[in-house]
Amino acid sequence: MGKDIREDIAWAQINKDVLASVQSPRKLYWVILFIALAVFGVGIGCEVMNYRIGLGVSNMDNPHVWGLYIATFIFWIGMSHSGTLLSAILHLMHADWRKPIYRFAEAMTTFSLMTAGLFVAVHLGRLWQIYYALPYPNERWTWPNFQSPLLWDAMAIFTYLSSSVIFLYIGSIPDLAICRDNIQAGWRKKLYSILSLGWEGTDRQWRNFRITYMTVACFLIPLAVSVHSIVASDFAMSQQPGWHVTSFPPYFVAGALYSGCAAIITLFVILRYVFKFEEYMTLPILRKTVRLTFAIAMVWTYLNCIEFASAWYGHSQADKAVLIQKATGPYAPFWWSMIFCGSVVPFAMMVKKWQVNIPIMFAVSLLLNLGMWLERWMIVSPTFAHGYYPWSWDHDQWPSLVQWGIVFGSFGWFTLLFMVFCKIIPSVSMYEVKEMVYHRTLAKKKEELGLEGGH
Amino acid sequence: MSVSNLLENWSKYRHTHPLDDGGHADWNAYPSPIKWAMSIDLDACTGCNACSVACYAENNLPVVGKDKYAHGQAMHWMRIERYWGEPEKAIDEFDSAMNFQLVAQNFDVDQGAQFLPMLCQQCEAAPCETVCPVGATNHTEDGLNSQIYNRCIGSRYCSANCPYKVRYFNWYSYPDQEHAWPEPLNQQLNPDLTVRTKGVMEKCTFCKQRTYTARNDAKTEGREIRDEDVQTACQQACPTGAISFGNLFNPESTVAKQWSAQQVDLVKEKQDKDGTPDNKLRGYRILEELRPFPSIMYLERVRESAV
Amino acid sequence: MSKRHILALYNDFDEAELAVQELRTAQIKGFNVDDDLTVKSPIEHPEVERMIGYKPIRVQWFTLIGALTGGILAFSLIAGSQANFYSQMKGGKPIVPIPPDMVLTYEMFILGGVYITVLGFLICAGLPARRSPLYSAKVSEDQIGILVRSDESAAPALKDIFTRHKALEIQEEAGK
Numbered sequence: 001m002g003k004d005i006r007e008d009i010a011w012a013q014i015n016k017d018v019l020a021s022v023q024s025p026r027k028l029y030w031v032i033l034f035i036a037l038a039v040f041g042v043g044i045g046c047e048v049m050n051y052r053i054g055l056g057v058s059n060m061d062n063p064h065v066w067g068l069y070i071a072t073f074i075f076w077i078g079m080s081h082s083g084t085l086l087s088a089i090l091h092l093m094h095a096d097w098r099k100p101i102y103r104f105a106e107a108m109t110t111f112s113l114m115t116a117g118l119f120v121a122v123h124l125g126r127l128w129q130i131y132y133a134l135p136y137p138n139e140r141w142t143w144p145n146f147q148s149p150l151l152w153d154a155m156a157i158f159t160y161l162s163s164s165v166i167f168l169y170i171g172s173i174p175d176l177a178i179c180r181d182n183i184q185a186g187w188r189k190k191l192y193s194i195l196s197l198g199w200e201g202t203d204r205q206w207r208n209f210r211i212t213y214m215t216v217a218c219f220l221i222p223l224a225v226s227v228h229s230i231v232a233s234d235f236a237m238s239q240q241p242g243w244h245v246t247s248f249p250p251y252f253v254a255g256a257l258y259s260g261c262a263a264i265i266t267l268f269v270i271l272r273y274v275f276k277f278e279e280y281m282t283l284p285i286l287r288k289t290v291r292l293t294f295a296i297a298m299v300w301t302y303l304n305c306i307e308f309a310s311a312w313y314g315h316s317q318a319d320k321a322v323l324i325q326k327a328t329g330p331y332a333p334f335w336w337s338m339i340f341c342g343s344v345v346p347f348a349m350m351v352k353k354w355q356v357n358i359p360i361m362f363a364v365s366l367l368l369n370l371g372m373w374l375e376r377w378m379i380v381s382p383t384f385a386h387g388y389y390p391w392s393w394d395h396d397q398w399p400s401l402v403q404w405g406i407v408f409g410s411f412g413w414f415t416l417l418f419m420v421f422c423k424i425i426p427s428v429s430m431y432e433v434k435e436m437v438y439h440r441t442l443a444k445k446k447e448e449l450g451l452e453g454g455h
Numbered sequence: 456m457s458v459s460n461l462l463e464n465w466s467k468y469r470h471t472h473p474l475d476d477g478g479h480a481d482w483n484a485y486p487s488p489i490k491w492a493m494s495i496d497l498d499a500c501t502g503c504n505a506c507s508v509a510c511y512a513e514n515n516l517p518v519v520g521k522d523k524y525a526h527g528q529a530m531h532w533m534r535i536e537r538y539w540g541e542p543e544k545a546i547d548e549f550d551s552a553m554n555f556q557l558v559a560q561n562f563d564v565d566q567g568a569q570f571l572p573m574l575c576q577q578c579e580a581a582p583c584e585t586v587c588p589v590g591a592t593n594h595t596e597d598g599l600n601s602q603i604y605n606r607c608i609g610s611r612y613c614s615a616n617c618p619y620k621v622r623y624f625n626w627y628s629y630p631d632q633e634h635a636w637p638e639p640l641n642q643q644l645n646p647d648l649t650v651r652t653k654g655v656m657e658k659c660t661f662c663k664q665r666t667y668t669a670r671n672d673a674k675t676e677g678r679e680i681r682d683e684d685v686q687t688a689c690q691q692a693c694p695t696g697a698i699s700f701g702n703l704f705n706p707e708s709t710v711a712k713q714w715s716a717q718q719v720d721l722v723k724e725k726q727d728k729d730g731t732p733d734n735k736l737r738g739y740r741i742l743e744e745l746r747p748f749p750s751i752m753y754l755e756r757v758r759e760s761a762v
Numbered sequence: 763m764s765k766r767h768i769l770a771l772y773n774d775f776d777e778a779e780l781a782v783q784e785l786r787t788a789q790i791k792g793f794n795v796d797d798d799l800t801v802k803s804p805i806e807h808p809e810v811e812r813m814i815g816y817k818p819i820r821v822q823w824f825t826l827i828g829a830l831t832g833g834i835l836a837f838s839l840i841a842g843s844q845a846n847f848y849s850q851m852k853g854g855k856p857i858v859p860i861p862p863d864m865v866l867t868y869e870m871f872i873l874g875g876v877y878i879t880v881l882g883f884l885i886c887a888g889l890p891a892r893r894s895p896l897y898s899a900k901v902s903e904d905q906i907g908i909l910v911r912s913d914e915s916a917a918p919a920l921k922d923i924f925t926r927h928k929a930l931e932i933q934e935e936a937g938k
Contacts, residue, residue, distance in 0.1 A: 204888065
């Protein structure tokens with residue numbers, strides 16, 4: 001296995017390469033940006049219809065009141081979790097290899113949360129009254145219902161979003177100072193001077209920085225786990241067959257890390273090419289990420305089996321009926337695709353040669369994410385199609401193009417935010433790559449000394 | 456003020472309903488406690504849908520039209536469900552699973568469809584209430600499950616968590632649609648309650664506008680609610696008198712008598728009926744084992760084959 | 763009394779360490795090691811702390827206070843509003859239900875902790891800061907900077923130490 005990064009790479013060169021990424025990416029960048037904008041436009045158009053005409057245009061109906069909006073909401077929330085995994089958990093574990101890729105993973109966290117937040121709004125019947133769900137003092141003396149898992153969701157997402165924005169920002173202050181020192185032109189200069197807060201890398205700043213970064217990382221880990229557990233509670237706390245499952249919170253968290261890791265591989269490949277990061281996002285790092293993803297894929301598969309087993313042996317006829325319905329009913333093609341994409345495709349990651357094969361891993365990561373999206377849909381919809389009450393069984397409901405359009409548009413919105421971010425804030429952490437190089441140099445020196453001592 | 460209130464009344468704020476308090480809410484706004492309840496005799500139900508029509512008229516329910524009905528976007532607070540036959544029994548009789556279609560047809564000719572009028576069960580511990588993010592649905596002091604249209608933001612979680620699926624969402628702005636109340640139907644809109652805008656959830660209220668008036672009248676006159684004070688629209692329209700409605704806490708009311716005759720207790724999730732083999736008890740509540748403590752008791756249909 | 767600033771840049775961390783050690787032991791009049799010495803580095807060197815002597819970090823106190831305040835505030839706000847303004851029975855559950863309130867308390871505990879930690883960071887690290895009198899962009903690239911502040915009289919001695927330890931560059935400026 002190769003080195004995660006070359007130790008002879010000059011520090012000045014790191015600055016130069018990364019700063020180039022915010023200034024002159026490949027042309028493909030602009031193509032992606034344009035496509036993202038167009039896709040987002042489609043979503044906006046659909047949402048305008050949704051808002052003006054009413055949610056009926058989404059083709060949801062009375063027993064089947066939730067659809068792709070909620071499924072995609074969970075998908076985006078889930079995607080946000082791996083950013084935290086890489087930036088916080090691996091930080092505390094002193095895994096040096098995370099350093100070149102954690103910044104964009106953390107940005108992915110932030111922006112996928114922002115995308116998920118949109119779905120909360122899109123889903124509401126009366127979007128213009130959304131502020132009723134905020135706990136603010138008012139003349140009516142009414143408060144939101146603190147018992148509702150949806151409210152916990154809102155609170156958890158707000159906490160998670162603001163904490164990860166803070167974490168992302170704190171972590172990039174030293175890099176912003178580098179930008180300030182090196183980019184002298186126009187609005188960027190002004191922006192970086194403000195954002196870098198006068199950072200100069202003094203001992204006092206670094207000392208407090210280290211402890212703050214670690215503290216926030218410590219907060220983020222339980223927070224991330226709680227966020228997806230709460231999303232799982234939307235289902236597990238309800239009474240419906242197929243949802244009322246004790247293992248849902250860990251199952252959701254595993255699924256979240258899984259889809260997030262897959263998305264990191266996708267973005268890894270894209271950024272590596274678009275911003276010419278071949279020196280930093282190296283193949284050994286890809287291999288490590290792929291291995292991590294494979295491990296999580298197996299955890300997810302295991303928890304999936306647990307869920308099926310508890311439905312099958314749980315003596316609850318309704319739960320069992322929903323499970324059978326998933327496997328044999330109108331949702332069967334999607335359900336089996338989910339099993340295939342989520343539990344079979346990851347075995348491609350076991351092949352050592354393929355672990356560093358960029359086209360194959362790119363394709364695999366896309367399939368994994370497709371599988372994870374299907375998973376969320378298969379959690380939400382079959383229960384509505386086949387619940388407790390036979391008269392309300394509704395096996396034919398199919399989301400309208402408006403619903404699909406908004407789901408599609410959300411990918412545009414995410415890509416747009418992400419790409420704009422990468423053009424403004426360095427998507428590779430310069431100071432941490434330097435640390436990584438420094439640690440390697442020290443290790444090498446020690447090795448040489450040790451060898452000499454031995455002779 | 457707030458913290459001391461919290462501490463002083465801690466036990467009051469911590470009791471569960473209806474198990475801890477026997478089904479009585481701890482409000483005493485009325486001369487005597489009220490718990491509206493219903494019983495529906497399925498043996499008397501002919502499936503004529505008069506109750507449903509009456510509900511449309513009484514509660515300003517919009518007519519959604521054929522297309523939206525086919526999409527499942529109808530607003531029938533009171534719906535008549537049809538169930539065809541008893542397949543297992545039929546298979547036994549004819550001893551052939553292969554001719555199921557034929558069997559079902561013959562069986563239907565013999566027995567006819569069975570009907571079940573389904574409306575909001577006004578659960579004492581309603582699954583829909585806890586999940587609403589804005590608290591738009593609550594348990595009221597007269598034992599109903601209320602829905603505040605003004606407060607609803609349309610997250611539809613209540614419907615998702617309703618085991619009976621009796622909540623109806625305004626997928627469109629129905630009052631603006633021509634087919635909702637075509638001329639001259641708009642003349643008969645009930646002035647006692649509103650029409651609902653798009654994006655809010657609605658459901659059966661046990662004709663809140665009627666019970667409210669009856670309750671106030673009784674309070675003014677300083678007496679208990681009597682059966683003749685109030686009828687729900689569906690009850691009033693039912694040609695066979697299958698529906699009875701009243702105050703369950705008044706032992707003199709028809710509903711209370713029916714419930715006790717059928718040995719159905721409001722606060723039990725599993726009724727302990729006497730196990731005599733030839734008893735004539737027909738009363739049951741739907742999905743009782745989920746512990747929502749519904750307020751509607753159904754009386755099972757007496758099957759011809761069983762007689 | 764007028765002060766003078768001197769910034770010396772080093773390429774090599776070990777060389778800078780030696781220079782600092784000498785500064786600490788030299789006992790130059792008009793130069794106080796604890797107050798007047800600042801080391802600037804492009805990366806986080808844990809060794810810097812050993813080099814210039816341990817200094818207390820107080821961010822954790824902010825974290826503790828923030829998290830506790832967040833949690834207590836959340837529970838009292840939620841339980842208080844449930845009991846006072848909104849005592850409406852829902853789903854047969856108690857009016858002040860503990861498990862849901864705990865979930866929100868937990869979230870607010872973290873929220874308060876993170877916010878106040880960051881506030882503490884800004885306060886303890888003195889950010890946002892005005893730029894110090896002497897700064898070189900090389901520090902954000904790959905060089906170690908040693909910034910000292912001293913009386914006029916001590917300046918030659920300090921400069922002497924820096925040159926002896928092969929500083930790449932020495933900048934100086936008269937302070938106000």
